[in-house]
Amino acid sequence: MWYYLNELKEGLIIAYKAVMANKMRSSLTTLGIVIGIVSVTLMGTAMEGLNRAFNDSISKLGADVIYLAKWPWFSGDDWWKYRNRKDIIYEDFLSFKRQVTGVEAVSVATWGGMREIRYRGNTMSNIQIVPTDENMITVNGVLLENGRFFSTFEAEGGRPVCVLGNEVATGLFPREDPIGKSIKVRGYNYRIIGVLEKQGSLMGMLNLDTRIYIPIKQHMSLYGNKRPVEITIKVGDKSKIDEVKEEVRGLMRKVRKLPAWKEDDFAINQQEAFAKNFDTMNMIIGLVGFFITGLSLFVGSIGIMNVMFVSVTERTKEIGIRKALGAKRRIILTQFLIESASISLLGGLIGLIIAYPISLIIDQIMPTVMPISIIIIAIFTSLLIGVISGILPAMKASKLDPVEALRHE
Numbered sequence: 129m130w131y132y133l134n135e136l137k138e139g140l141i142i143a144y145k146a147v148m149a150n151k152m153r154s155s156l157t158t159l160g161i162v163i164g165i166v167s168v169t170l171m172g173t174a175m176e177g178l179n180r181a182f183n184d185s186i187s188k189l190g191a192d193v194i195y196l197a198k199w200p201w202f203s204g205d206d207w208w209k210y211r212n213r214k215d216i217i218y219e220d221f222l223s224f225k226r227q228v229t230g231v232e233a234v235s236v237a238t239w240g241g242m243r244e245i246r247y248r249g250n251t252m253s254n255i256q257i258v259p260t261d262e263n264m265i266t267v268n269g270v271l272l273e274n275g276r277f278f279s280t281f282e283a284e285g286g287r288p289v290c291v292l293g294n295e296v297a298t299g300l301f302p303r304e305d306p307i308g309k310s311i312k313v314r315g316y317n318y319r320i321i322g323v324l325e326k327q328g329s330l331m332g333m334l335n336l337d338t339r340i341y342i343p344i345k346q347h348m349s350l351y352g353n354k355r356p357v358e359i360t361i362k363v364g365d366k367s368k369i370d371e372v373k374e375e376v377r378g379l380m381r382k383v384r385k386l387p388a389w390k391e392d393d394f395a396i397n398q399q400e401a402f403a404k405n406f407d408t409m410n411m412i413i414g415l416v417g418f419f420i421t422g423l424s425l426f427v428g429s430i431g432i433m434n435v436m437f438v439s440v441t442e443r444t445k446e447i448g449i450r451k452a453l454g455a456k457r458r459i460i461l462t463q464f465l466i467e468s469a470s471i472s473l474l475g476g477l478i479g480l481i482i483a484y485p486i487s488l489i490i491d492q493i494m495p496t497v498m499p500i501s502i503i504i505i506a507i508f509t510s511l512l513i514g515v516i517s518g519i520l521p522a523m524k525a526s527k528l529d530p531v532e533a534l535r536h537e
Contacts, residue, residue, distance in 0.1 A: 158475030160428025161513065165479025167421035167484070172502040173487045174413060178494035192366045193267060193398065194376060196224075196359035207275035213393045215356035218348060223383045224359060231372060232364035235263035237359045245340065247311045249360055255296055255341045257313065257345035267362040273297075275307045275322030276374045278343055282321075286345035290318040294326040295337035311340075316350070318342060327515070369398070383442050423511070428475065429517040436468050436521035447528050461526040468518025469511055476510025 195201075198213050222234045228234055240257030258264075262283040265272070274297075278289050290311070297306050310317045318340075327336035350357070363372045373396055380394055440447070447460060480503060487496045 130338040150417045158428075158471055158478065160424065160431045161374055161472050161475030162428075162479045162482065164421060164425035164513075165442070165476045165510055166483045167424050168418070168496070168509065169480060169483035169502060169506050170487060170496075171417040171421055172505065173483070173496040173498045174490065174494065175410065175417075176499060176502065177491070177497040179410070180497055188363055188488070192363045192369060194361040194363065194373060196361065196376065197395050197397060198356060198393075201397045209394075215354075216359065216394060217355070218344070218353045218357055219360050220380075220383050221357055224379060227379055227383075228376070230368075232362040232448075233263045234265040235267040235360045236344060236345060236357050237264065237360065238262055238347065238355050240342070242407065244315055245296065245300065245311055245313060247309065250300045250302075252296060252299045252338075254338070257347075257361075258339050259344040260276040260341055260343045261344055264341065264360075269361045270327065271325040273322070273323045273325045274305070277322055283343045286343050286347075286349050287322045288316065288318050288346055289343065291322040291324060292320060293324055293337040293339040293341075295335070296340060297323040313342075351458070359406040361517070373398075406462075416471070425513055428472075429513045432468055432514060432517040433469055435471070435522060435523070436464060436518050439467070440464065440521050440525045444528060447525055451528070458480060460528075461522045464522035464525050465515055465518045468521065469514035472510045472514025472517065473507070476507055479510070480506055 139474075156314050196216065198216055218236065218238075221234075223235075237258055237260040240259045242254045243257055245252045245255045262269070262278055262280045265277045272291075273294065275291070277291055278287070281287075282289050290313075292306060300306065300311065301309070306320045306323060308320065310319050312318075324337075324341075338394050344357075361372070361376060363369050376391065377396060382394065385392060386393065450460065484498060485508075487498055490496050
């Protein structure tokens with residue numbers, strides 16, 4: 129054991145001296161590995177950041193929640209087919225809600241548009257109005273920071289009350305409690321009864337904190353009850369979601385009066401659809417990204433191999449002397465493998481040092497995360513490339529005939 133450790137120690141010392149003796153050449157050799165490791169690390173941090181951001185966003189949809197709508201979330205090439213479907217309206221929801229069983233809660237919502245909101249001298253633009261019912265907070269698992277959500281009486285009575293998203297509350301009421309105040313939306317006054325906790329964004333695109341929730345019956349009293357709606361069903365037990373989906377499909381067909389030979393004219397959406405599409409997109413981006421970064425590492429490995437061949441040629445006489453003094457092939461082979469691995473590892477460490485601050489800059493634009501696993505992979509990759517690149521030069525050095533090597537000029 130000690131014998132092999134001494135061999136390793138001696139190989140490291142010789143490798144260090146060889147690298148220090150040719151600082152410029154070693155630096156240029158590591159450049160390809162540095163670029164490759166920087167690329168691999170940044171790609172890994174970006175993909176990890178996107179994965180975590182996606183998982184955080186997708187969790188807001190609820191793993192045990194089903195969404196009934198006219199449109200599927202990913203319609204593909206059948207846009208015209210879905211366009212011609214009959215809208216799901218509030219009457220459909222009422223009929224569905226009366227008959228559905230075995231679920232935790234059912235809610236409904238419609239599109240209220242993007243509006244400008246005012247309170248005294250403060251104004252906020254592009255605020256999404258969400259007309260919904262009292263069960264929205266249960267179905268979506270949203271928590272209140274202040275006040276309460278509207279009651280069944282307020283929802284069914286169409287009372288002019290509202291609940292604010294977190295950013296709307298802080299934007300309109302930076303220094304006062306919004307509860308009990310009234311805001312104006314399209315000329316109508318709504319009394320604030322609650323403020324939701326901060327929810328963040330959905331897929332980095334839809335800010336859930338810039339919303340205002342109002343009773344759907346109040347909205348329909350102004351704009352009619354034939355507007356399209358989306359029905360949301362909280363199953364409560366994830367293990368029963370497939371069973372409930374089939375029950376929901378059968379009940380919705382009954383509500384829509386669809387004959388047996390007709391296909392569904394509605395879509396059953398759930399969290400899984402986003403996950404599948406994201407996984408496919410993520411795989412394609414990953415393959416393309418790692419192919420490009422792999423080319424950088426390949427160029428770097430070729431550079432290390434060329435330099436190691438040059439090093440073997442320059443040190444042929446040294447190899448001959450060492451062999452004449454009794455050095456075995458294994459020792460010569462190990463020495464040159466350690467040298468090539470050291471050069472590559474140096475490039476990998478420099479690449480990591482460069483990649484970390486760059487990832488912090490990128491994080492201002494898109495989410496990035498550099499877990500310890502990516503650092504370990506980067507170090508292991510650089511070591512592996514160094515060993516693979518050094519195999520042929522090391523084998524050439526170990527096979528040199530000592531007599532011919534001593535004659536080398």
